Amino acid sequence: MTSLEPDERYSRQVLFRGIGPEGQRRLAEARVAVVGCGATGSAIASLLARAGVGTLRIIDRDYVEPSNLQRQTLFDEADAAESLPKAIAAARRIAAFNSQIVVEPQVADLTPDNIAALLEGMQLILDGTDNFETRYLINDFAVQASLPWIYTAAVGSYGVSLNILPGKTACLACVFPDSPRGAIETCETAGILNSAVNLAASIAVTEALKLMVGAEEQLRRTLLSFDVWHNQRAEVGASKPRIGCRACGLKDFVHLAGEGRPHITLCGRNSVQIHERHRPLDFAEMSQRLSPHGAVRHNAFVLKFWPEPYEVTLFPDGRAIIKGTTDTAVARSLYARYVGN
């Protein structure tokens, strides 16, 4: 029987001088949130879990689909067949390779209303999201709470990462005051190489390890971008807060105040999310009620329903992802018709 003693498990990592026994002990005590568990998020969560980060909170609003499997390394075909929520599938997979850490899956969309509760007790936030709305929300929260976080993104063969230490380095709003709209490529138009995702995640996790073991002087203080296909790498300065920055300068946390976010259109997919609070759903009862209107199936985590030509995925808290439209009015009316007003 192979030893599962922590000393044995982490021996190669402890031998690395930058970590050592003390660093490993700090990792075991660390509490880290990964927001979004898609391509970058699952690579990040996997590396952190194998490295022995003691508590990992994985927050994701989505479920596993076949098109995820090319790059989302924590999931398998059975997860996709079951439409398992990504946070749940990630926690199960991690438990199979490291049962000695605590993984806290949260099937939820991070919003201004729930961010404080979902990130409570975390010392570091890693970005596995696919959209700037959530990133600006994380940035506002992290700046207000003086929590470090790491921005990571990839599209095509291109990736970027930025370490944000509120008050010490530039924050996301210092570097990018506004989110991309329309003009720039997304994963939907440019596709994505799994190797670009994994490199971006590896870079972010290495920075996270430095932070957790107290090697802050080793942290990169630049916005790093690279292209694995065109063999390029660039770093530009991000070592100081920008004077007059909305977030870290003026403390104007507009995203935390949550102006106008009732519907969210998901990136890279023909679907709309509807976030309804205070509407716990009974899947067994819903299944019965919906079956005359289309195919329906459910497990403990999601209910899927197909009122042609749409696909409606419901979560136990009443949240829905409606596939087959990007029109929020259509999605809203489907929700009203089948779930309730």
Next chain:
Amino acid sequence: MTKIHIPTPLRQYAGKQPAVEVKATTVGEALAGLVARHPDLRRHLYTDDGKLRAFVNVYVNDEDVRYLQKDATAVGDGDTISIVPSIAGGR
């Protein structure tokens, strides 16, 4: 000449070139020269009223021009301008 590095997400609008050399004395002139040569780039870099888009960052020798003199930041022979767009992907 001043060299402008084009990031790969924008290269398709710049004749697929990784870099363009322009003659300019300021960042504003250099970018004007760039979009004159590659008109498709204009809408990716500038808003309809001619302002640099907030999600496109421009650096001169690794310093964000917002920290310097923005469009009026001086450039000359041997200076390098980098354009870094924000990107959202991750799923």
